[in-house]
Amino acid sequence: MSKSCPKCAGRMEQGFVPEAKDYSTNVETWVEGAPRRKWWGIDFKGLRRLPIETWRCARCGYLESYAPA
Numbered sequence: 001m002s003k004s005c006p007k008c009a010g011r012m013e014q015g016f017v018p019e020a021k022d023y024s025t026n027v028e029t030w031v032e033g034a035p036r037r038k039w040w041g042i043d044f045k046g047l048r049r050l051p052i053e054t055w056r057c058a059r060c061g062y063l064e065s066y067a068p069a
């Protein structure tokens with residue numbers, strides 16, 4: 001898959017944004033719907049989650065994110 005930058009038409013390179021948890025690191029995810037806040041944090045139960053691809057322009061550094069199914 002090749003993408004070009006919407007800002008400067010430079011070449012986009014694939015990457016990801018790590019999400020730091022207490023004792024592990026994961027890839028940031030997209031979650032459907034609005035966040036349901038509970039007293040202990042956000043409730044993700046039953047919601048669709050997709051890992052986020054973040055593409056970076058090699059020329060200007062612009063970041064663009066995708067969450068392919």
Ligand SMILES: [Zn+2]
Binds near residue numbers: 006008010058061062
């Ligand atoms: Zn660019």
